[in-house]
Amino acid sequence: xxxxxxxxxxxxxxxSASVTLPAWAEAPAxxxxxxxxxxxxxxxxxxxxxxxxxxxxxxxxxFVVLDAGTGAVLEERASDMPLPPASVAKAVTSxxxxxxxxxxxxxxxxxxxxxxxxxxxxxQGDIVLAGSGDPTLxxxxxxxxxxxxxxxGVKGVTGRFLTWEGALPQVPRISAEQxxxxxxxxxxxxxxxxxxxxxxxxxxxxxxxxxxxxxxxxERFVPAVRMARVRIVSRETPLFxxxxxxxxxxxxxxSEALGKGGSRWLPVRFPGRYVGEVFQTLLRAQGVRxxxxxxxxxxxVGQELVAVDSEPLPEILRDxxxxxxNITAEAVGLRASGAADLAASGAAMTAWVRARFGVxxxxxxxxxxxxGSRVTAAEMVRILYQAxxxxxxxxxxxxxxxxxxxxxxxxxxxxTRVSAKSGTLNFVSGLAGHxxxxxxxxxxxxxxxxxxxxxDGLAEADxxxxxxxxxxxxxxxxxxxxxxxxxxxxxx
Numbered sequence: 001x002x003x004x005x006x007x008x009x010x011x012x013x014x015x016s017a018s019v020t021l022p023a024w025a026e027a028p029a030x031x032x033x034x035x036x037x038x039x040x041x042x043x044x045x046x047x048x049x050x051x052x053x054x055x056x057x058x059x060x061x062x063f064v065v066l067d068a069g070t071g072a073v074l075e076e077r078a079s080d081m082p083l084p085p086a087s088v089a090k091a092v093t094s095x096x097x098x099x100x101x102x103x104x105x106x107x108x109x110x111x112x113x114x115x116x117x118x119x120x121x122x123x124q125g126d127i128v129l130a131g132s133g134d135p136t137l138x139x140x141x142x143x144x145x146x147x148x149x150x151x152x153g154v155k156g157v158t159g160r161f162l163t164w165e166g167a168l169p170q171v172p173r174i175s176a177e178q179x180x181x182x183x184x185x186x187x188x189x190x191x192x193x194x195x196x197x198x199x200x201x202x203x204x205x206x207x208x209x210x211x212x213x214x215x216x217x218x219e220r221f222v223p224a225v226r227m228a229r230v231r232i233v234s235r236e237t238p239l240f241x242x243x244x245x246x247x248x249x250x251x252x253x254x255s256e257a258l259g260k261g262g263s264r265w266l267p268v269r270f271p272g273r274y275v276g277e278v279f280q281t282l283l284r285a286q287g288v289r290x291x292x293x294x295x296x297x298x299x300x301v302g303q304e305l306v307a308v309d310s311e312p313l314p315e316i317l318r319d320x321x322x323x324x325x326n327i328t329a330e331a332v333g334l335r336a337s338g339a340a341d342l343a344a345s346g347a348a349m350t351a352w353v354r355a356r357f358g359v360x361x362x363x364x365x366x367x368x369x370x371x372g373s374r375v376t377a378a379e380m381v382r383i384l385y386q387a388x389x390x391x392x393x394x395x396x397x398x399x400x401x402x403x404x405x406x407x408x409x410x411x412x413x414x415x416t417r418v419s420a421k422s423g424t425l426n427f428v429s430g431l432a433g434h435x436x437x438x439x440x441x442x443x444x445x446x447x448x449x450x451x452x453x454x455x456d457g458l459a460e461a462d463x464x465x466x467x468x469x470x471x472x473x474x475x476x477x478x479x480x481x482x483x484x485x486x487x488x489x490x491x492x
Contacts, residue, residue, distance in 0.1 A: 051486075059450050061448075062081045065487050065491070074487070074490075079376060079378040084450055084452070085374075086368045087422065088375075088446075091433075092383060094320070094397060096336050107137075108132050108134075110300070111304070114128065114301065121153045125157070129293070131189070132167045133335050137275075138218055139193065139282075142278060146283045156288065161290040161291050162300075163276040163296065170188075173269070174188070174365060180241070181251075183265035186268055193278060198265070199264075227273050228274070232253055235255065237254060238254065239254050240253050240266075242269075277293060313332070326369050361379050384433065398419035401419075401420050407481075407482070415438045417437075420433025426458060428448075431445075435484065440492045441492055447483055
């Protein structure tokens with residue numbers, strides 16, 4: 001067995017709720033509008049209305065901050081307004097997965113032989129690459145798995161090379177709202193690789209021709225990919241087109257958008273075929289010859305030859321919360337729910353969070369990529385507050401986003417830790433978490449801003465990089481930093 005090492009940075013870019021809330025001792029299933037109490041910000045900090053107006057976000061801005069020790073609401077604005085949580089939803093998914101799967105859970109990717117390995121190294125039967133839904137499996141780990149199989153003396157097979165994806169339902173893409181080419185909206189299945197993205201690279205050559213390559217690159221292995229192909233077409237728009245040919249994927253890209261050269265990750269829609277082909281290529285480099293992969297619906301039965309385990313669940317979640325990987329959120333959520341599809345899985349998490357925390361939030365998925373999810377700031381702080389009181393283990397997994405100054409700029413080496421999860425969609429921005437000083441009062445907060453009408457009005461061609469979107473997001477994040485500074489000055 002090979003222990004998987006974390007290469008995320010290289011690639012990227014049933015217990016009922018019984019704790020009584022001091023400030024919400026008789027809270028109904030739908031959270032009421034909180035009433036500020038327990039302290040008032042210093043007058044010199046100005047009003048939150050002025051901060052919100054200066055950000056010029058339009059739409060709705062909502063927030064709430066409370067005392068983590070008593071549950072007393074310290075300041076709020078429209079905190080009962082449901083808005084899309086974006087990737088802040090991943091904090092809820094983390095709690096769901098920790099409770100349903102347990103902190104010791106690991107994914108396991110196995111190579112199984114249905115017959116004996118002969119003296120000549122030939123498996124008398126089939127070889128099955130069996131996934132468990134690991135969203136973090138990467139090419140280097142698959143290369144090490146191939147080397148381990150070769151070290152077992154395996155050289156080939158009399159039967160077939162099968163891939164089994166049945167551990168998770170097949171999800172062709174997370175959200176239908178996203179442009180076809182964005183790498184953060186891939187398929188999900190029982191076999192996943194490189195966050196189900198393929199690397200596309202292009203370069204202008206002499207004579208005006210283009211050199212293109214598609215590969216599944218890792219840090220140590222760069223296997224070429226055949227099942228995903230790309231053609232450069234002389235046009236201005238659309239930027240990309242996609243078509244499936246059986247289990248193969250055909251892309252075209254507009255030549256006018258390419259410049260002299262570059263690269264990007266494209267989403268994979270047939271991850272089982274992708275993983276099988278890459279494993280076949282890596283095995284060939286080790287002297288192991290297998291036929292082309294064929295998908296099977298039958299769970300593998302036979303001898304496990306080699307396997308690779310993921311990191312324990314808390315480490316998977318820590319990286320997911322840091323890098324905000326959508327596929328990880330969906331894979332752990334699907335595994336936790338055991339549901340037949342993503343919509344049913346989102347509904348299962350919705351039912352769990354309502355029963356567990358007494359809120360009325362709705363989740364259509366586990367990553368927050370689908371804009372149909374809704375949560376209020378009051379509900380989000382209720383979830384975080386109860387999770388902390390019950391020791392559910394989320395807070396240590398959250399990323400330290402840093403204390404800010406009055407302009408919203410991070411202050412280097414500030415002793416107060418702001419551990420939080422951010423979330424961003426087009427004209428949607430959120431941040432929720434904990435403000436923990438070395439001494440003094442710890443705070444729990446949630447901030448959501450959304451111009452839903454502006455988001456819904458975007459043409460599909462503008463959704464990857466909408467006009468005005470970058471500036472809007474920068475102003476939203478600046479406002480978040482200013483509010484964190486305000487609360488640090490006023491309440492700690």
